[in-house]
Amino acid sequence: MRNPAPGDAEEPVPGDLRMARALWPVLLASAVGLLPFTVFSTYLVPIADDAGSSVAAMGGLRGLGGLAALLVGTALAPFIDRVPKEWAAAGALVALGVSAGLGAAGGFALFAVFCLLVGASTAVLNPALTAAAADRFGSGKAAGRAATLVTATTSMTAMLAAPVIALPALFWGWQGDLLAVTALSLLLAAVFVARRGKRQETGTPPGAPRVGYLASFRALAAVRGVLPLLLVGFLRTAVFMGYLAYLAAFYEERFDLDAGLFTLVWTLSGASFFVSNLLTGRVTNSAAPRVTTERLLAIGLVAALVSVVGFYFTHWLPLALAMTALHAASHAIVAACVVSLLVRRCGTALRGSALSLNAAGQSLGVFAGAALGGAGLGLAGYPGTAVVFGALVVAALGAAVLVPRGRGGDDVTQAEST
Incomplete structure (x- = not known):
């Protein structure tokens, strides 16, 4: 879809299904981004037992993710618009996959790293995905609709994630859930890199002056x-x-x-x-x-x-x-x-x-x-x-x-x- 120039008449807003077909990797990635902490929260008791830790101590590590998200999200905010958003999402997905793999290995220290990495990666992943979805449809109402379609998918995943991860865990345990997140994250990262290579992303034109960090x-x-x-x-x-x-x-x-x-x-x-x-x-x-x-x-x-x-x-x-x-x-x-x-x-x-x-x-x-x-x-x-x-x-x-x-x-x- 052509992105309208600022002076152009705004194009009609496409239907949700048409948008979903165009944005399926973005929507799937927004769902995958919620899974690591959902697994962690759902299986907190067995995770703590396997790590030889108390539930209170292990659960407290969740706060590290929120702290990392706050710091990384604020510090890297200006850079989200300086790189192709598909690449930013791909990098965040790789970090998310690494964090899930570390969590699957178990251990209190590894779960501390897991929480920090998940918080930091989602701080980049979520805004990059939402902005990438909006960029596919310009600057008007179609862009707003695409962005809210991502947030709606995220909210639906938050509602359904627990049963979705609970059923597979009956066969492969919580460690298998985290390894599945690793595989999905790395696969989606490859999809974003490949799709980025097939098209040009809208945004700052090549050769345009870069705005400073504080600016x-x-x-x-x-x-x-x-x-x-x-x-x-x-x-x-x-x-x-x-x-x-x-x-x-x-x-x-x-x-x-x-x-x-x-x-x-x-x-x-x-x-x-x-x-x-x-x-x-x-x-x-x-x-x-x-x-x-x-x-x-x-x-x-x-x-x-x-x-x-x-x-x-x-x-x-x-x-x-x-x-x-x-x-x-x-x-x-x-x-x-x-x-x-x-x-x-x-x-x-x-x-x-x-x-x-x-x-x-x-x-x-x-x-x-x-x-x-x-x-x-x-x-x-x-x-x-x-x-x-x-x-x-x-x-x-x-x-x-x-x-x-x-x-x-x-x-x-x-x-x-x-």
């Missing part, structure tokens, strides 16, 4: 609405991941749901997020949307505020389940709107950097949300948690107000001429 951050900050969008992404993640951290404990304490029944609640939340993310990406990037992306962003945040505060004061199980579904759906709306706006406003010149910083902010949000939610729970119980998360959503609403609307109710890509 890249300044150029990104100069794009309309990018900074408040990144803040919304961070705050949204803090609320949702903090909420999920204490979700099982809430349902067990208030409704006496055991772990088996709680898996149904988790499935409800994951399915709500996936469907909402998929539909929002389609609606916001349609040719004639009924509501602007900026307004839908605000609507999603209002729904998140109502659902997260109402959830902790609910004592009726059906209402709690409805709030769980609404809260997941509202966060999916916000996530899709943030990605769509970043992709459409930054264009091919800076979208990789913007998506990388957004992913780094989400890594920070995971830590912040769990810590702040725990503080609220410790000080005032679940009402305290409701106050903390409600305040974070209000702050996100304030940031969303600072996101200017595009001209004519749509977005204007500024980065192409930055």
Whole structure:
């Protein structure tokens, strides 16, 4: 597909199936990127036993991945747009495959390296894949739809990954799962290199002057609405991941749901997020949307505020389940709107950097949300948690107000001429 020049009339947005056929390696790679930590979390107890470690010590290594993702995602953000994104994704997939192979070997020290490498590789892989998908379809709404198709695939994989890895593990164990991730990662890396060799990637023209490292951050900050969008992404993640951290404990304490029944609640939340993310990406990037992306962003945040505060004061199980579904759906709306706006406003010149910083902010949000939610729970119980998360959503609403609307109710890509 030809990428439109900044002055061209925007091409129609292709259908999801057509996009999926064009983007199948990207979508598959986005799914594979979630598998290493899913295996680690699902089989934490036997992994700790095989390594001769306690569950608490082994589980604590997961934080190393978040720290590595935050540092690497921030530090390498300007470079995502300086190299072909297929090559960046291929390099990240090789690192992911190496990390999975090390994890399969077992041992506490190797799992520490595993967590660091997985966090660092996904910090490059996820924004590179999302930006590469968007680049295949230019700078307008088709690009936004392609990017949200990647995020929808990721959310679907997060919902289905546990049963997908559990069935093969019955035959080859958790070590076999990790070795399968190694094989898939290396195979996909080869596919990306081969596909890159067959076509030219859009972006900075050959011979164009390179923007300096710090200047890249300044150029990104100069794009309309990018900074408040990144803040919304961070705050949204803090609320949702903090909420999920204490979700099982809430349902067990208030409704006496055991772990088996709680898996149904988790499935409800994951399915709500996936469907909402998929539909929002389609609606916001349609040719004639009924509501602007900026307004839908605000609507999603209002729904998140109502659902997260109402959830902790609910004592009726059906209402709690409805709030769980609404809260997941509202966060999916916000996530899709943030990605769509970043992709459409930054264009091919800076979208990789913007998506990388957004992913780094989400890594920070995971830590912040769990810590702040725990503080609220410790000080005032679940009402305290409701106050903390409600305040974070209000702050996100304030940031969303600072996101200017595009001209004519749509977005204007500024980065192409930055």
